[in-house]
Amino acid sequence: MRRKTSVLPYIIFIIFLVIINWYVTNGFQILFPNFFFQETFTSVNLIISFSLIAAIFRLQSHGMDGFFKLATHFFVVIFVAEIVASLILLVGDIVILALAFFGNHDPETFLPLRINTFSIIALIAFIIVILVFIDGIVRGKYAYRVIKKTLFFDDLPPAFEGFSITQISDVHSGSFNNNKAVQKGIDLINAQKSDLLVFTGDLVNNKAEEIVPWIPLFQQIKASYGKFSILGNHDYGDYIKWPNDLEKRKNLQNLKDYHQQIGFKLLLDENVTIEKGGQKIDLLGVENWGIGFGERGDLNKALSGTNQNDFKILLSHDPSHFDAQVKTHASKINLTLSGHTHGMQFGIEAFGIKWSPVKYRYKHWAGLKEELGRFLYINRGFGFLGFSGRIGIWPEITVIELRTFNHKAQ
Template sequence: MLRWIFFIVFVAIVEIYAFQAFRTVTKMRWALIAYQVISLLILVYIVYSFTQFDRSVGQNKQTLFTMGLLLITYLPKLFLVIILLGEDIVRVVSGTVRSLMGNPGDSFLQERRKFVSQVALGLAAIPFLSLIYGMTKGKYNFKVRKQTIFFPDLPENFDGMTITHISDIHSGSFDDPDEISHAIDLINEQHSDIILFTGDIVNTHAEEMHKWVDTFKRIETPAFGKYSVLGNHDYGEYVNWPSQ
């Protein structure tokens, strides 16, 4: 019960501050109502999705969508809260000082500055747009990062050996075969001596990888082979299995 009380208070504070910031952009009644309705629908959907989460099933596309929606909605709003809360602290301190000095003015709290709210909205747009990009295009922004590693006790036979290291595939999040095929091409273009994969090929279930098996089979076997280990997601730690 205490957890739900904390959640309700937290969401209420975030939404109140976010609405105050949005209200500085427009005074049109229909826009303000639309904002409130959309915010409420998103909140209801997020709460419903989490209450329906089944640990025996684990993560699925709905879970991933809900997590993405949660981040896109509330991370930018947290930026708003931090900035506007900071302004409120300044307003309270300023009002207190004026009162103690016998110059309270028209009101204890000065009116919220429109400029601060607009700056807060501008800054909040940065994580909002970044998250949207990351969840759509950014997840396929594959890059090859080359690093030369030095060990003082490295045997001479390993001098000049090249390793391609792959990790955290999370194939359950893929939806674009062409982009994944491009990633395989990048791996093969390295012509490394050995390929190492260090875990998390799926989010939860092995079935996530089934439709990508043929694509990943295209990874060429180098001179010293291809090797893989399991990650925490591959072990199924986030699912309540019927047996151990």
């Protein structure tokens, strides 16, 4: 029997939405007392917002496309802008009440303070937030960044001194809509001229067919020691309804075939040997293993045939796997490469600040981490999902160079 969806969260959200909308438009209206701003802004915003909530309530298990996706983005942009503006107005009202209370004055005495200062600041912030989101939607989602890291190891085989690995993750090809922009990313990958290319999962959003138009682009990627990949949580088709299990399994098999067409060697709880100069390192890949996102992967199976002290690199889509199993495993895994978080596609990494809302779900959500003598690197993602943009957390191409401590000492 299908479980009924509770309407209470929607009712609470609608009430909150109405309050925020009224508060912000009221704060702006006093700047335009003779203009129909309040009525127009409130009506348009609430109509779209309520339509969106109704659509979400009725279409929870369906993908977002067409007008529904456009309305979602419009709603998110306006809603976030309203939240920022309301916080500024709230600070202003608290200041006014405090001045009135401690000065024993009527709050109306300080009304010009709100009009001339806080309402203007709130309006400017409202406009800036909208412009930032527009930039993230138009430019940010394809603003590829190359991030280079040099990692030193005391047990790296000498033949692999200076060996380079390019990592991409979370392509989410079902979200792409700009062939020229994606080609720019592919060209940037090839420009790194790395020895090895690894892809750490989520080639599609839901269906294997999403990657088909983009296969010729990803086939262009070159790496002299090969291209290897794993599956991410979205690759299994778990987030949409299928007519039957056979169709779902067929979709997954098609996706595996597309990995092969691209030229990726898909690692499914297995390992391969990368040889250079008569020495080797082990490259392992597990199926998706993530707390709350399916624990399919079998690390012990992926380690089969390797020795405890071999130099090993693991591809594991979800970084929670590192904390749960990898960092304390008896067989040392020197480097784990993950993705999954996207940095939530929103945050700030500048001026020594590193923050994104995703930190409240993942303590370490992007970049390099070392623990118990083992490294984890989390790629911020090549593509985007849900929100068709990126703000402050840009799409990433990672280049990791392996070095020995002996070379560092020199």
